[in-house]
Structures are given as C-alpha cells and as structure tokens.
Amino acid sequence: MADTNLICINCPRGCHLTVDEHLNVTGNFCPRGAVYGKQEVTNPTRVVTSTVRIDQAELALCPVKTAQPIPKKKIFEVMASINEVHLTAPVHIGDVVIGDAAATGVAVVVTRNMEKIS
Amino acid sequence: METKDLLIIGGGSAGMAAAVGAYDRGVKDILILEKGPFLGGILNQCIHNGFGLTEFKEELTGPEFAQRFITQVRDRKIPYKLDTYVTSISKEKVVTYMNGVDGVVEVQAKAIIMAAGCYERNAGAIGIPGDRPAGILTAGQAQLFLNEYGCLVGHRVFILGSGDIGLIMARRLTLEGAKVLGVAEICPWSNGLNRNMVQCLYDYDIPLFLSHTVTKVIGKARLEKVIIAMVDEKKNPIPGTEREFEADTLILSVGLVPNNDLLDKLGIPTSRSRGALVNEHYETSVEGIFSCGNVLHVHDLVDNVVEEAREAGEAAALYLKGQLPAHKESITIVPGNGIGYVVPGKIDLADSGDDLVFKFRVRQPSRSVFILYEFNGVIIKRIFKPVIIPSEMEIEKLPKNILNSNQGTITISLVDKET
Numbered sequence: 001m002a003d004t005n006l007i008c009i010n011c012p013r014g015c016h017l018t019v020d021e022h023l024n025v026t027g028n029f030c031p032r033g034a035v036y037g038k039q040e041v042t043n044p045t046r047v048v049t050s051t052v053r054i055d056q057a058e059l060a061l062c063p064v065k066t067a068q069p070i071p072k073k074k075i076f077e078v079m080a081s082i083n084e085v086h087l088t089a090p091v092h093i094g095d096v097v098i099g100d101a102a103a104t105g106v107a108v109v110v111t112r113n114m115e116k117i118s
Numbered sequence: 119m120e121t122k123d124l125l126i127i128g129g130g131s132a133g134m135a136a137a138v139g140a141y142d143r144g145v146k147d148i149l150i151l152e153k154g155p156f157l158g159g160i161l162n163q164c165i166h167n168g169f170g171l172t173e174f175k176e177e178l179t180g181p182e183f184a185q186r187f188i189t190q191v192r193d194r195k196i197p198y199k200l201d202t203y204v205t206s207i208s209k210e211k212v213v214t215y216m217n218g219v220d221g222v223v224e225v226q227a228k229a230i231i232m233a234a235g236c237y238e239r240n241a242g243a244i245g246i247p248g249d250r251p252a253g254i255l256t257a258g259q260a261q262l263f264l265n266e267y268g269c270l271v272g273h274r275v276f277i278l279g280s281g282d283i284g285l286i287m288a289r290r291l292t293l294e295g296a297k298v299l300g301v302a303e304i305c306p307w308s309n310g311l312n313r314n315m316v317q318c319l320y321d322y323d324i325p326l327f328l329s330h331t332v333t334k335v336i337g338k339a340r341l342e343k344v345i346i347a348m349v350d351e352k353k354n355p356i357p358g359t360e361r362e363f364e365a366d367t368l369i370l371s372v373g374l375v376p377n378n379d380l381l382d383k384l385g386i387p388t389s390r391s392r393g394a395l396v397n398e399h400y401e402t403s404v405e406g407i408f409s410c411g412n413v414l415h416v417h418d419l420v421d422n423v424v425e426e427a428r429e430a431g432e433a434a435a436l437y438l439k440g441q442l443p444a445h446k447e448s449i450t451i452v453p454g455n456g457i458g459y460v461v462p463g464k465i466d467l468a469d470s471g472d473d474l475v476f477k478f479r480v481r482q483p484s485r486s487v488f489i490l491y492e493f494n495g496v497i498i499k500r501i502f503k504p505v506i507i508p509s510e511m512e513i514e515k516l517p518k519n520i521l522n523s524n525q526g527t528i529t530i531s532l533v534d535k536e537t
Contacts, residue, residue, distance in 0.1 A: 007320070009313040013505045046317060049166050049179055050293060051265055058155070061268045063165035063181050072321065079293050093182055111165065112181035 004041050008033045045069035049111070050082045052097060057089035057114040064097055065111050070104045077102035089116040121226045123147035123438055125213050127204050127380065128233035130159020132411025134187040135424035136231045139431025141194045145438055149225070150191070150198035151215050157191065157198060158184030159235060160258070161420065163265045166286050168313070172421035183420060204234075207380050209404055229406045229434045232381055232394070233427060236374040236412040244372055248345075251337030257283040257371040261290070270294055272367025276344045277301040278332050282418070282509070284371025285310045289318035298322070299363045302330040302346045304353055307483050309509050311418075331355065335368060344368055374416045381409065390459035391415035397464040398474070399433035399442060400426070408434050415461050415477065418511055422477075443469045447525055454492075454531030456481055458508065467524040473515040478530060483507040486535045491516065494526040506532070 008015040010032045017027045017037045025037035039045075047069050051061040064085070070078055078101045085097050091110045098108040124145050126133045129152025137148055156162055161169070164180030171177060174186060191198065202217040211227045238256040246254070253272060261283065263269040275296050277284045280303035288298045301319065306329045308315055319326055327346060333355045334345040348359035376393035386402045387395040393414040394402040400410045410430035411423045436442040448466035453459050460478040484506050491499040498520050506512065521528075 007312055007316055009311075009316050011312075011505075014312040014315075046321070047167050047177075048293075051165060051268070053268070059266055061266060063179060063265065065165075065167060065179055075293070075321075093185055111179040112162070113185060 006037055006040050008036050010036055044072040046072050046075060048075055048078050048082070050079060052082060052085040052087055054087040054089055054091065054114060056116050057091075058117055059114070062087055062091055062114050063111045064108050066101060066104075067096075067107045067109050070101065070106050074102050074104055078104065078108070082108060089114050119212070119224055119226050122149050122228070124149075124229045124231065124434055125211075125225060125227040126150045126231045126233055127207075127213070128152065128159065128235055128411070128413070129154075129157045129198055129200070130233065130235055130411070131161055131184065131187060131420050131423050132235065132413070132427040133159075133231070133233035134191050135427035136233050136408075136410055136431035136434070137196045138187070138190045138194065139428035140231075140435045140438075141196055141431075143432050143435030145431075145435045148196050150196065151202045151204055151213075152198060152200050153203050153234075155200055157188045157200070163258070163261045164286075165265050166290075169420050172419070173424055180420075187424070204380060207384060207407070209384055211406060229437050230408065231427075231430055231434055232378070232402075232407065232409040232413050233411050233430075234377045234380070234413045236416050237377050239370070239373040239375060241370060244370070246332055246335055246368075248335035249337050249341075251335070251339060251341045253337065253341030253366050254335060254368045254370070257281070257287045257369050260287050260367075260369050264290060264294065270296060271369075272296060272365075274299060274363075274365045275367040275369060276332075276346075276363050276365040277369045277371060279303065279371035279373070280305075280308045280310050280315075280326065281371040281373065282310045282314050284369060285314040285318040287369055287371070288324050289322060292322045292324070296367075298324050299365055300325040300327055300346075302327045302332060304329070304331040304349055305482075307507075311509060327361075332368065333360065341366055341368055374412065376413045376416065378409070378413055381407070389415075389461065389463045390453055391461060393461075395463040396461065397445075397448065397466065398462045398470045399436070400430035400462070401433060401437070401442070401445075403445075405442075405445060406434075406437055408437075415459060415511075418509065422511065422513070449493075449521070449524060449526055449528055451476065451528045451530065453478065454490075454529040456484070456487075456532030457530050460530055465528075467518060467521060470518060472518055474518055474521075475513065475515050476530060477511055477513050479508055479511055480506050480532055481508060484532060488533050488535065489514070490531050490533050492529045492531070493521055494523070498528075502535075 006017040025034040049065040054062040095110040161180035161184035169183040336343040347355040389395045394409040410427040458479040
C-alpha cells in the first residue's frame with residue numbers, strides 16, 4: 001500500500017499528514033493528528049444528511065440524517081436508500097425512517113418537526 | 119399606538135436566544151417579528167450537521183438546533199409574528215411592520231433588539247463580467263431551493279468562493295446527482311474550515327483552484343460557460359491562464375454582510391464589521407436599541423451567536439429595569455494592523471463585568487504571531503498565536519484590572535514574533 005496524504009481536520013492548523021503502510025503517521029503537530037490519520041486510512045466514516053419527500057406538510061421535503069457516522073464508501077448507497085423514502089406528516093425529530101441504511105446497521109432519522117397541515 | 123417593552127427584529131437563532139435571555143431576566147412583554155414563514159431563520163435550510171457542540175455538547179443539524187430554541191421560546195409563551203416584515207425604526211423606538219393579517223402596524227417599543235442576520239453578496243455586488251443569463255445564484259439561494267423546496271438548481275455546477283456555505287453546497291449538489299466541476303477562490307488560501315475542505319471537496323474529488331477568479335460568464339437564456347483565470351498578488355487576472363468550464367450553473371459563496379439597513383437609516387454609527395458600533399452590552403449609540411448575531415458581525419458558529427444574543431437580551435432586561443447606566447465617556451476599541459474588525463467598539467469600565475471580552479477577525483492567515491493589545495500607546499498584553507486564520511473568529515478575555523483608566527483607546531493588532 002502506498003503512502004496516503006491527508007489534511008488533519010481537528011484544528012485550524014490543518015497539518016499535512018502522511019500515513020505509511022504500517023499506519024505510521026507523520027507531519028502531525030499533536031497526537032490528535034495521529035489518531036485522525038489512522039482512522040481516515042483504516043475506516044473513514046461520515047454522517048450523511050439529506051432530505052426525503054413528505055406529503056401533507058408545509059414543505060415538500062423533510063431533512064434527515066444518519067443517526068451515527070457510516071463508512072465513507074457507503075455514502076452513495078445510503079443516499080440511494082434515502083431517496084426511496086416518502087413520508088406523510090406529522091413527523092418529529094428522531095423518528096426512524098430507515099432502520100438499517102444500506103446494511104450499515106445505522107438508522108436514518110428525521111431532523112425537523114413537520115406537522116400535518118389541514 | 120400599541121406598546122411593547124421589548125421588540126425583537128428577527129426570529130432566527132439570535133432573535134430567539136435574545137428573547138429567552140430577556141425573558142429569563144424578568145421581561146415578559148416581548149414580541150418577536152420574523153420575516154419568514156418559520157422560526158429558526160437560516161438554520162432551517164442548513165440541514166448538515168456540526169451545530170451545537172458548545173451550546174448543547176452534541177453535534178446537531180441546523181433544524182435540530184433551531185428546534186431546541188423554538189421549544190425554549192414556546193415553553194415561555196413568548197409571542198411572535200411570522201411572515202412579518204419590519205419597514206422602519208425611529209429613534210423614538212417606534213417600529214413599523216407589516217404582514218398579510220395585521221396590515222401596516224406601528225408599535226411603540228421601550229427597547230429594541232436588532233437580530234436580522236446577514237445577507238449574501240451576490241452577482242451584482244461583485245460585478246462578474248459577461249452575459250446575464252439564468253443560472254447564477256448565491257450558495258444560500260441554492261441551499262434554500264434544494265433543501266426546503268426540493269429543486270436541484272443545476273446539473274453542471276461551478277462554484278466561486280470557498281466560504282463554508284459554498285463548500286457545503288458542493289457536497290450537497292454532488293449527493294443529489296449534480297456534477298460540481300470545481301471551486302475557484304481568489305485568495306491564495308481557502309476561506310472554509312479544514313473540515314469542510316476535506317469532507318465536502320476532497321471526499322468527492324472536486325478540484326479547488328486557489329488564486330483564481332471567474333473572468334467571464336457566457337450564456338443566452340441559461341448559463342453555458344464559465345471562464346476562470348489565475349490572479350496576481352493584486353488579484354488582477356493573468357492573461358493566458360484562462361480555463362473554460364461548460365457549466366449551466368454558477369454558485370457564489372463570496373461573503374456575507376450584516377443586514378443592518380434599518381439601523382443605518384437611523385444614522386447609527388457602524389464598525390468595520392459593517393454592523394452597528396456597540397458597547398459591551400451590545401447597545402448601539404441610541405440607548406435601548408441593541409444589536410446581536412450576524413446583523414452585528416458575521417459569525418462562523420451559531421453557538422457563538424446564541425451566547426451573544428442571550429447576553430444582549432439580558433442587557434435589554436437591565437435597560438428596561440433602569441439598571442443599565444447611561445452612555446458617558448468611555449474607552450474606544452479600534453482594529454489595528456492585520457485586524458479586520460473588533461466587537462465591541464466601546465467599553466465603560468464602570469459598567470462592565472470583571473472580564474473584558476473582545477471578538478475579532480484577522481485579515482489573512484498567519485503562523486507564530488502575537489496579538490498585541492495597546493492602551494493609549496502602551497502595550498498591556500501580548501498573546502501568542504501558533505496559527506490564526508480569517509475564517510475563525512477570535513474571542514479573547516482580558517481582566518478589567520489590566521486597564522488603569524476609563525478613558526482612551528485600546529488598539530488590537532497582529533505583529534510578527536520577532537518584533
């Protein structure tokens with residue numbers, strides 16, 4: 001495996017990190033950079049936020065997020081499953097709209113209260 | 119004429135936090151006036167996460183953060199009016215507003231808190247050369263259309279400016295199926311947080327062109343092409359460095375400006391932030407008129423907005439009880455070399471708490487520098503900064519007893535380590 005070059009996101013300094021095949025991190029100013037470098041190379045994860053369609057609400061869309069970070073390589077699969085969701089108002093923050101998104105074991109939940117309109 | 123103890127202009131994060139701050143200090147006769155159809159303001163369209171780490175010790179999305187404050191406002195039964203636009207304020211604190219239900223209404227307020235947020239610099243503000251087709255819009259507009267109305271604004275998108283909203287929209291548009299061709303930034307550094315650079319651009323292999331700007335837009339009905347070029351140190355395009363992108367959409371993320379028109383019209387002095395010049399109680403030159411949040415100075419973090427706005431609400435409560443001292447001679451704070459702006463612009467030692475809090479931004483990224491505080495020409499404090507960047511607001515506290523007089527000028531400047 002070749003060396004991987006990364007920019008550390010822990011602080012505004014933005015250290016340029018190099019992670020070698022033995023997971024040795026160089027270029028970091030502080031220990032947080034080493035932890036971040038290893039994580040980014042072995043198992044990078046992200047929280048995905050998006051919207052789903054909703055009926056009988058004041059807006060046509062309801063925002064959602066993955067309840068935990070998911071593997072970075074699964075982002076587009078999770079987006080595909082989010083795009084199939086179609087809700088009906090009312091919904092509330094924390095309501096589960098997908099129990100297990102793209103076999104990640106992570107749920108997708110509502111992030112905005114949307115009441116039913118009369 | 120109807121009267122109110124406290125009128126709050128804006129029902130976003132700042133307006134709601136200001137209302138809560140005032141209410142909890144005993145002000146009950148409050149009215150919040152909100153231009154949009156919901157409380158929460160711009161947080162409602164910021165569906166990404168990263169909000170609330172200071173305020174709630176957890177990572178929330180924009181709508182979730184807004185809901186926490188909407189709940190606080192509703193629990194206190196603080197009244198608010200939506201779809202309501204304020205057209206003027208007078209020095210006597212008469213506020214004129216209008217909406218579809220009440221028509222045009224005048225209210226005599228005893229105190230006013232301005233919490234109207236900021237607006238985006240748009241295509242007209244930066245004078246892009248070329249045609250004037252459809253398909254050129256600001257990052258916030260694209261965000262509203264996509265996240266609240268469900269309209270994808272384009273399929274082949276170029277972004278000018280590396281501010282955080284532009285970076286976040288690069289990711290959002292990519293996730294929704296658009297092709298983001300690149301981001302051009304006129305400065306030799308990025309104006310977004312490292313986190314957003316990595317997670318919005320690098321994750322999706324979106325190229326960033328530093329020291330580049332858009333030199334021409336081409337299109338008849340709809341945008342067809344965007345031309346960018348490298349710029350020299352004076353930000354002038356260098357001939358021969360042009361690149362051409364076939365784009366149907368150009369998104370601008372080129373700066374935010376406090377939405378301070380209502381106070382400007384009163385002739386209230388402004389600071390270099392382009393918001394009102396305020397003292398340590400967020401009070402403007404007109405006693406009883408306060409300003410806080412992005413209408414005062416543009417913040418990076420909503421957590422800082424709500425903290426500031428709560429303090430402004432508490433100060434308004436003191437004013438209404440007659441416990442806020444009248445303006446008199448005080449210390450002036452000015453931004454010196456390397457500093458963009460500083461809030462507050464005035465401090466009265468007799469009125470302030472034990473600590474003096476200064477919020478400011480530097481003009482350009484620097485490493486291994488000092489922030490120098492001078493009082494009437496004498497150095498009173500030097501603070502070492504390993505790294506300091508314009509896109510992160512600095513908040514520093516100094517003990518009040520560091521000053522030996524209640525008259526004069528504090529100058530804050532950035533100096534090299536050697537000097």
